[in-house]
Amino acid sequence: MPASASPLRAAAIEVRGLTKRYGDVVAVDGVGFGIAHGTVCALLGGNGAGKTTTLAMLLGLLEPSAGEVRVLGADMRRERHRVLSRMNFSSPYVDLPQRLTVRENLTVFGHLYGLADVRRRIEELAELFDLGPLLHRPHGTLSAGQRTRVGLAKALLNRPEVLLLDEPTASLDPDTADRLRGLLLQYRRESGATILLASHNMPEVERLCDQVLMMRAGSIVDRGTPRELLARYGRRDLEEVFLDIARGRRAEAVP
Numbered sequence: 001m002p003a004s005a006s007p008l009r010a011a012a013i014e015v016r017g018l019t020k021r022y023g024d025v026v027a028v029d030g031v032g033f034g035i036a037h038g039t040v041c042a043l044l045g046g047n048g049a050g051k052t053t054t055l056a057m058l059l060g061l062l063e064p065s066a067g068e069v070r071v072l073g074a075d076m077r078r079e080r081h082r083v084l085s086r087m088n089f090s091s092p093y094v095d096l097p098q099r100l101t102v103r104e105n106l107t108v109f110g111h112l113y114g115l116a117d118v119r120r121r122i123e124e125l126a127e128l129f130d131l132g133p134l135l136h137r138p139h140g141t142l143s144a145g146q147r148t149r150v151g152l153a154k155a156l157l158n159r160p161e162v163l164l165l166d167e168p169t170a171s172l173d174p175d176t177a178d179r180l181r182g183l184l185l186q187y188r189r190e191s192g193a194t195i196l197l198a199s200h201n202m203p204e205v206e207r208l209c210d211q212v213l214m215m216r217a218g219s220i221v222d223r224g225t226p227r228e229l230l231a232r233y234g235r236r237d238l239e240e241v242f243l244d245i246a247r248g249r250r251a252e253a254v255p
């Protein structure tokens with residue numbers, strides 16, 4: 001079901017009039033969308049478009065200036081405690097404690113999420129994300145790509161029903177990024193999770209995403225399935241569609 005057409009009451013993520021102002025800067029400007037359960041949706045836009053700010057408000061990490069966010073039916077302003085254990089996220093902008101080893105970090109988060117068998121879940125994720133040789137290393141000694149893998153493992157610890165990912169493969173080499181995309185698709189297939197991811201990698205979006213939300217200057221300026229967007233802009237790949245939208249070219253103006 002398209003993000004644009006999904007009835008909000010059936011959506012895993014529902015956003016209305018979401019706004020964030022910093023003084024004169026309007027980082028997010030009255031954004032509204034619904035994402036149906038089980039959808040993988042991309043949040044795209046140029047630098048400063050408002051993606052990270054939107055994700056932070058969806059998580060309840062950042063207080064909106066106005067608007068409403070509901071995740072799995074819960075109002076994130078008043079009831080986030082009801083659903084936080086059913087959500088998770090990864091972000092290059094939120095790091096884990098540096099001195100704790102990878103195993104210690106994952107164990108702390110496993111307990112925070114109330115997992116019944118933390119040790120076994122860490123072993124499963126270490127296998128999936130190839131973290132075995134890193135488990136005893138302090139997080140602060142890891143490379144950027146290794147931290148990204150640990151962050152994604154952390155994000156899956158509690159088998160979240162809603163997963164928010166900010167540039168999940170930004171620092172990964174092409175081989176590792178490709179394997180991680182496969183793991184995310186497998187996770188979605190097995191769990192039916194709803195995934196919203198911000199990305200600058202258009203082939204990644206074409207491979208992973210059922211839906212796309214395009215942001216520019218704090219607003220959603222277009223949305224649809226990748227196929228719908230390609231048809232609307234008369235383009236062969238999302239990279240070209242992205243450039244059209246980022247440069248303010250309208251769909252009907254494109255030959």
Ligand SMILES: Nc1ncnc2c1ncn2[C@@H]1O[C@H](COP(=O)(O)OP(=O)(O)OP(=O)(O)O)[C@@H](O)[C@H]1O
Nearest residue numbers: 022025026027045046047048049050051052053054
């Ligand atoms: N704490 C802050 N104080 C002032 N302005 C901010 C703050 N955080 C973000 N902004 C501004 O809000 C706008 C949106 O920023 P945001 O980080 O959400 O963009 P983004 O789409 O994630 O960009 P990028 O692709 O570069 O990560 C930008 O103009 C940014 O400068």
